Amino acid sequence: MADALQPEAQEYALERDCTTLSRHVLQQLQSFSAEAQDLSALMNRIALAGKIIARRLSRAGLMEGVLGFTGDINVQGESVKKLDVYANDVFISVFKQSGLVCRLASEEMEKPYYIPENCPVGRYTLLYDPIDGSSNTDINMSLGSIFAIRQQEGNDTDDSASDLLRNGRKQIAAGYILYGPSTMLVYSIGKGVHSFTLDPSLGEFILSEENIQTPKHGSIYSVNEGNFWQWDESFREYIRYVHRSEGYTARYSGAMVGDIHRILIQGGVFLYPGTVEKPEGKIRLLYESAPLAFLIEQAGGRASTGTEEILDVVPEKLHQRTSLIIGSKDDVALVESFIQKQAAEQSEKMKRAQARVPQ
Numbered sequence: 001m002a003d004a005l006q007p008e009a010q011e012y013a014l015e016r017d018c019t020t021l022s023r024h025v026l027q028q029l030q031s032f033s034a035e036a037q038d039l040s041a042l043m044n045r046i047a048l049a050g051k052i053i054a055r056r057l058s059r060a061g062l063m064e065g066v067l068g069f070t071g072d073i074n075v076q077g078e079s080v081k082k083l084d085v086y087a088n089d090v091f092i093s094v095f096k097q098s099g100l101v102c103r104l105a106s107e108e109m110e111k112p113y114y115i116p117e118n119c120p121v122g123r124y125t126l127l128y129d130p131i132d133g134s135s136n137t138d139i140n141m142s143l144g145s146i147f148a149i150r151q152q153e154g155n156d157t158d159d160s161a162s163d164l165l166r167n168g169r170k171q172i173a174a175g176y177i178l179y180g181p182s183t184m185l186v187y188s189i190g191k192g193v194h195s196f197t198l199d200p201s202l203g204e205f206i207l208s209e210e211n212i213q214t215p216k217h218g219s220i221y222s223v224n225e226g227n228f229w230q231w232d233e234s235f236r237e238y239i240r241y242v243h244r245s246e247g248y249t250a251r252y253s254g255a256m257v258g259d260i261h262r263i264l265i266q267g268g269v270f271l272y273p274g275t276v277e278k279p280e281g282k283i284r285l286l287y288e289s290a291p292l293a294f295l296i297e298q299a300g301g302r303a304s305t306g307t308e309e310i311l312d313v314v315p316e317k318l319h320q321r322t323s324l325i326i327g328s329k330d331d332v333a334l335v336e337s338f339i340q341k342q343a344a345e346q347s348e349k350m351k352r353a354q355a356r357v358p359q
């Protein structure tokens, strides 16, 4: 017979199995106020969306019509995968009748989805990337969903959603769901970063780790080096530096959530610089960079465009993109030092050129 757990271990195991996401949110807030209950319910809804998407992903290879492309191009100019559409619809279905949100803003929708008249409306907005890393859907590699929650400010009477065009410090919660060997949900409501693992036998996300802190430095640099010749020289100089320095290793999966989760736990830096093709960067601010920046700052890390903290960037449009450098404090600072060095050299060159011009 398996050894029965010692009483203390038994109690710990039970306590842990009972620490569901919604209970953890209330514990974090140490409150049962209406706002606390709302936030707890919002996180619970996100967890439900994650479970439904995880179930689909786990069966995708066995079902007809689930994988592959729809044939459409989304607002990002990207070919749409069937799972992108499915996951987007899951979030809408999960929140439509929740009475918690008034709008959903998604990578997959040009305009925010407004909760219909015949449905209860709340004061929150969910911003999300339903499937991050779409290139991995048909090859059974890790994928993610990224989310941020903001409170509606003012009355969006003209459906312009202009109150969303504020910096990332307006987020009240953010996180991601990682669909990997196990499905994990990592979130913060501004009181540390906490991870939950889906226990399929319970159908619940159970607390895995609390108050995650990313190391100040890590050996990992995560970037698509196929874009090397499209970058600004400063990023090429950084890559040359790590190539010739001991103690660095490259990891890049094609799905940012998985790469950043690795960096959250082990340290290092993920970067997606602007390129010739996309000088403003590829990663979307409101529902990718900003939620991840919120999380990494809570874990003691940093997220920068190279010249500005991601959380300070004020978007001019819903689908604004940014250059992204995110991870351990020291590693983000190292990348920025190459940008600063390049800027100083260019400024010096300008001064010398101006000095040669006859007055």
Ligand code: P6P
Binding pocket: 132, 133, 134, 135, 224, 254, 255, 256, 257, 282, 283
């Ligand atoms: P590339 C997915 O579309 C994504 O936004 C991130 O998840 C991922 O890291 C990146 O794009 C991959 O882009 O240009 O390297 O294929």
